[in-house]
Structure formats: structure tokens, C-alpha cells
Amino acid sequence: MIALHLPALQVVIPLVAAALCALLRRGVWAWLFVTAVTWVAFAIALTLLAKVTAEGVLTYQMGGWAAPWGIEYRIDRLNALVLVIVSGIGALVAPSLYHSVQREVAPESQPLFYTAFLLALTGYLGITITGDAFNLYVFLEIASLASYTLVALGRDRRALAAAYQYLVLGTIGATFILIGVGLLYMMTGTLNMVDLAVRIAEVGPNRTVRAAFAFIVIGTGLKLAMFPLHAWLPNAYTYAPSVVSAFLAATATKVGVYMLLRLVFGVFGAEFAYTLMPLGEILIVFALIAIIVGSLVAIFQRNLKRMLAYSSIAQIGYMALGIGLANLDGMIGGIVHLFNHAVMKCTLFLALACVFYRTGAVDLETIRGLGRRMPWTIGAFTVAGFSLVGVPMTVGFVSKWYLLTAAVERGLWPIAVVIVGASLLALIYIWRVVEAAYFQPPRDGASDVVEAPVAMVAPMIVLAAACLYFGLDTRFTVDVARGAAIQLLGIGS
Amino acid sequence: MDVLGHYNYWISIVLMMAGFYMVIARANLIKQLVGLNVFQTAVFLLYITMSKVEGGTAPIVAEGFTIYSNPLPSVLILTAIVVAVSTTAVALAIIVRIKEAYGTVEEDEIMRQNEE
Secondary structure (H helix, E strand, O other), X not given: OOHHHHHHHHHHHHHHHHHHHHHOOOHHHHHHHHHHHHHHHHHHHHHHHHHHHHHOOEEEEHHHOOOOOOOEEEEOHHHHHHHHHHHHHHHHHHHHHHHHHHHHOOHHHHXXXXXXXXXXXXXXXXXXXXXXHHHHHHXXXXXXXXXXXXXXXXXXXXXXXXXXXXXHHHHXXXXXXXXXXXXXXXXXXXXXXXXXXXXXXXXXXXXXXXXXXXXXXXXXXXXXOOOOXXXXXXXXXXXXXXXXHHHHHHHHHHHHHHHHHHHHHXXXXXXXXXXXXXXXXXXXXXXXXXXXXXXXXXXXXXXXXXXXXXXXXXXXXXXXXXXXXXXXXXXXXHHHHHXXXXXXXXXXXXXXXXXXXXXXXXXXXXXXXXXXXXXXXXXXXXXXXXXXXXXXXXXXXXXXXXXHHHHHHXXXXXXXXXXXXXXXXXXXXXXHHHHXXXXXXXXXXXXXXXXXXXXXXXXXHHHHHHHHHHHHOOHHHHHHHHHHHHHHHOOOO | OOOHHHHHHHHHHHHHHHHHHHHHHOOEXXXXXXXXXXXXXXXXXXXXXXXXXXOOXXXXXXXXXXXXXXXXXXXXXXXXXXXXXXXXXXXXXXXXXXXXXXXXXXXXXXXXXXXX
């Protein structure tokens, strides 16, 4: 009985829990409650992924209303994987929340912080699971409004300015998606994504459909911070509370990439995107600029959160590049990188959250000599950092390998050179931190710094271990990504 | 090319672009928010106007009426209005806190203070 309703529970449980959480006025209870809820959501996502892998696509009619009229939840390999990423990151970030929130959020805002966190989780899970284009917009706004609130809760006043900028650009992005969905409804009279795909093929590629495509690509581009639409990202990640940066870096932009994949390939189809519209060329050009410029700018940052934010822009470039290359290996690389980058960036930001918890700052000066004082934190940072570079036997290597293969397959050697070259740039900015932490003397007054609390260290270690595990055993990620890529590109296996 | 026949879309597009321009061109955060609202409302009009069937009435079954307008876009926009109101509320809350923290709601002044 419950098993039948798992797709609905995936979203409903965190949503109802968010409302209940607002009633829990004590921070510690709210924290325990949130942690329990995120783990339940993670368990549901894992069950759904196992079911989808075994039985194929799952559909769920919301409220029992049949598909093109009612809202349908539709779970295939791609969104089952994204559900696991989002809820898994939520479950691993949740234990770290308590200490970090006490340190970085004003006392009167702390109980409501947890409500906003659950609402953001609800929104991102909802976007991922739904098969209805308008429902996607509503969940997108739930997730976005909660994210603006989370960013604004940073103690630095610049967090407010960053949150406002994020709100304006995020709302423009969401409204662009709304326009695109409206134009599609105008042409087809339906909002169900599967139904839309069928009817758009019947209508043919007229000007309204093309305009809808452009609006949707730009709207999702704003949400996933694709160069040159990334302006909101550096400030938002830098001034948000550290755990929020860890959560958003691993979920918000990843769900953005998922939206792009779902709407472009699930609704318009690969042929429309690549042949009739120049999506491949546009993505490749902007992705290459993002990879080079993002990595270069990251090298010159003294604030490590800002450095990771620019590195995120570059890494999103890799995902966009994989989609732009328009072949199977590229798409697999893009989807695997979506998973891998979520794991790596979450580890890195959680490590910075630990450093901030003990030292109150996260620039290159404060991290000097901490390798001995906070061995687990700096160790996890180093592992995830080298993974970001793409050292063999780490997750970063797997996705970059697929992207390289895809570029070579297309005969685009300059792109292969950029992928390798940008890895060296990543090595520079990661090495600066590792070098400062292990080989430089601690700064004055850092002698009493000790390792962060277990609740913060444990999730980070699990994620760092995942960076290594999924780098060695690629069967899980690559198999799911291959299935998803074949389905997206509409090619026979 | 029937340009005037689509006047309802022209109104929506002009409003949309006017709002969009305000968001980009104004430095005052409140004025940006007003622009954002105009932009969103124009999109709502786009939805509403496409559902209108010429000569159609409200979709209530009654004798003598056979042509009805499509009610679905109106319902969708009811949801979108709620979303827009929430967005405005969150934005205003952030602006109030910006005013408390910086003592101004002018973007250039805020950026100047951030650089200090």
C-alpha cells in the first residue's frame, strides 16, 4: 500500500515536515527532526531507483486523475538518479547543520532556518519527480524562494545583497520558463511532458515552438548558472552560511541541469535541439568559456568559498559541454559529472564549513597550517580537491574521461586540449590550499584550533570516501547514466 | 501579416519588455521590484489572453451557450499569482533588512559600501 504511493511521499513528507518544523521552536529538536526526515526521503529515493532499474519507468497519478489532465509523477533512470543525489546530499548535509547554524545564523532565525531547508529540499525533489510542465514551475519557485531565504540568513550583510540579486535573476529565469511553457500550451493544449513531446512532433517546428525553446533554454540557463548567466552565483555561495553553500552547490545547479535535460530532450527531442536549433554549438562555445574563465578567476581568489563558487561555474561548463557534444559518451560524461560534482563540491564546502566553525573565516590565511590541527577536515578537502582536478582513481577522472572520449570521437581536438588544460588550472587553485594547509606554519593564534565536532566531520568523511569509491567502482553511476543518455538522445541501445 | 489582429499579444509583450527594462535599468531596489512585478503580470496576461475564445462565455454550463473560454490558463495563473505575491513578499523582506544593514536601497550605494 505505502509502496504504491512512494512517488507522492517523496515530496509530501518533506513538505508536511517543513510545516511541522516551523512549530518546533527549539533549534536542537528541529535539527534532529530535519535529519530524520532527510534520511526518510533518501531511503524513498533509493527504493525508487531500485524499482526503476528493475521494472522500468514508474508513473503515479496525483489524486487519481488520469495523465494528460491530472498531474503525473513520472520516474525514469535520469530523475531517479537526480532524486538520489538531491535527497542523499540533503541527508548528509543535515547532520552538519546544527553546529554550523549555531555559529553562522542569528539565534532568532535558527528554528526557521530548518523550515526553509526542508522547503528547499521539497522543491528540488518536486522539480525532479514531476512529469507536468506547470507543476515544475511551481516547485521551482518553492525551491527558489526557500533558497533565497537560506542565502539571506548569512550573518554578513553582503549576504542580503547577494540574496536580492539571486532573487531578481532567479525570478527572471523562472518567469522565462513560465513564458516557454505558456507558448507550448498555446500550440498543444497540454502540460504533461510526455503528451507535449507527442503533440509538438505533430505541430512541427513552427516559430512559436522555437520561441518557447529559446525561452526555456535561457530560463534554465539562468537557474543552472550557465555562463554568461552566472552573475548571481559567486556572491550567493560566498556569503550564504557555509552549510547552505554546500547544499545549494550540490543540488540547486544540478537540478537546473536536470531541468534543461528534461525539458529540452524529454519535450522537444534531441533532433529538434541539435539539428533545427543550434543548441549543441551554443552550449559548446559557452561551456568552453565557462571552463577556462571560471578556472582562471578561481586561481586569484583569496576567499576560499568564492574560489569554490568560480570553480562551480567551470564545472557546470563541463556538464554543459557534455550535453553540447551531442553524442552518447558526451551525454554520459555530462550526467556522470552531475553526480560526481555534487559529491565533490558538497565535500569541499562542508570542509570549509568545519574550518569556519573553528576559525571564523575561510580565506587562504586562516587555513595555513591547519593540516595538523584538523587532519580529517583538510584530508577530506584534499581528496575532494584532487577529485575536482580529475586525478585517476577519483570520481572527477571518470567524467572527464568520458568527456575526452566524446570530444575525440567528434574529432574536436581543441576541446580535448581545453579539458586537460583546465584540469591543470584546477590543480593550481586546489594545490594553493593544500600547500597552505600542510606545508606552511600556522598563523598566530591558531594554536588552540582543534578538529570540528563529529556531527560535522562524519558526513564529510562519508562524502570524501564516496569520491574515491565511485572513482574505482564506476558500474553504478555509469550504468544509470548510460541508460538515461540512451533514452534522452532517443537512440537504440 | 495580421499585426493589429494580435493586439492582445502586443500589449502583453510591450508590458513585459517595459518591466524587464525597469529591472535592468533602475538602481533603486524597490523600483526593480516594481519592474519585476510588471514583467510577471505581463506573462499572466499572455496566459489569460490565449484562453479567450471569441464570443465564448465563462465555462459554466447553461442553456443557450455553446462556446466557452478555456478555464485552465486562468486556473494556472491563479497559482502563478500566489507565487508572484510570495516572491514580492520575500523580496520586500530582504529589502527591509538591506535598508537596516546598509541604510540605503540604492544598488550603486550598496556596491560602494561593499567595496570598502
